[in-house]
Amino acid sequence: MTTTVPGPTLGVVGGGQLGRMLAEAAAPLGVEVVVLDPTPDCPAAPVARDQIVGGFDDPEAIGRLAERTDALTYEIELADPDHLASASAEAGVPVHPTPETLRTIQDKFAEKEMLSEAGIPVPAYRRVDSVADLQAAVEEFGGVMLKAREGGYDGRGNVPVHAADEAADALREAVGTAEDPAALAETFVDFERELSVIGVQGDGEVRTFPVGENVHEAEILRETVVPARTSEAVAERAQAVARDVLDALDGRGVFGIELFETSEGEILVNEIAPRPHNSGHWSIEGAVTSQFEQHARAVLGWPLGSTRQRAPTVSANVLGTVEEPRPARLGNVERVLEREAAHLHWYGKDEVRPLRKMGHVTVTDETGGSEPTALLESTRELRDELGFQ
Incomplete structure (x- = not known):
């Protein structure tokens, strides 16, 4: 696809927080974004060029999205691969990552079979x-x-x-x-820590971001620390496994590759997301080119940006700390705004629910003087000062 500014229009199935941040990253490139989402005025709507209200499995809505755009992608695995393929063929626009890749990753057993057949280590x-x-x-x-x-x-x-x-x-x-x-x-895997690598496949280019360490509680990602608190050898192995995963997948775009570091220092692939991933949010402030800008570039077939890390970084999710759903209003925001090298990202969701992802806080260590654990603890404390009113 020719690289010009103003650029093409990108169609995105899904208009949640990932669609919102993708539209934010695409705008400076001159790329307009149209999202498809069943929720009127979805989180991505205020920053996207337009929203088509329709289901992720609605062939007519996906067809209308394809007709209005120059390339298709998705930010949620609930997108229907068959309808994406049909809309792509009828409108003559590419869709990335490919519907075949989405179909495989939607089925955890098919995903494990694909990885095993490629010789990639899995539990x-x-x-x-x-x-x-x-x-x-x-x-x-x-x-x-x-x-x-x-x-x-x-x-x-x-x-x-x-x-x-x-x-x-x-x-x-x-x-x-x-x-x-x-x-x-x-x-069950006896693991030391959970890691992830955000990988990018472009038009003949492959790049990976530094290895992140993911801290989970109750199966939900709470914080990501980059670089991961692991050995250089383990980090190199994680990068190598991630590149093997990318080789086994079809289509351009960003892939979130979740990994286990075992107690013996081995790397096993847990799951793959064929889209920008929560564990890559740190890259907005912490890397030269964010995962969201990389996804837009890759899907459009444009040259990829640098994945170099600017500084040690921790990203902490802001989850719904409520017992019952209610209108979303976050307080103590000034605590983040007062902190040097701290950044708040609000996802624009009208309703807060128990443990719902409502935003994230990212803190970078511009001086490089903080230990990763200290940076994690201070970021966690800052995030925990926020509260829903």
């Missing part, structure tokens, strides 16, 4: 189509993490199973039924 796993399958996996591995094959995110659809007699209840919790379930059982 031991078994397909689960019945209660007996899950019981056999529990007995083989001595306990498993049960995952719904489709539709799970932020810990939804994931249930730990420690004993065979828990199988039926676990399947009902994970996938809604113990009869003909579609699930995956993975052995």
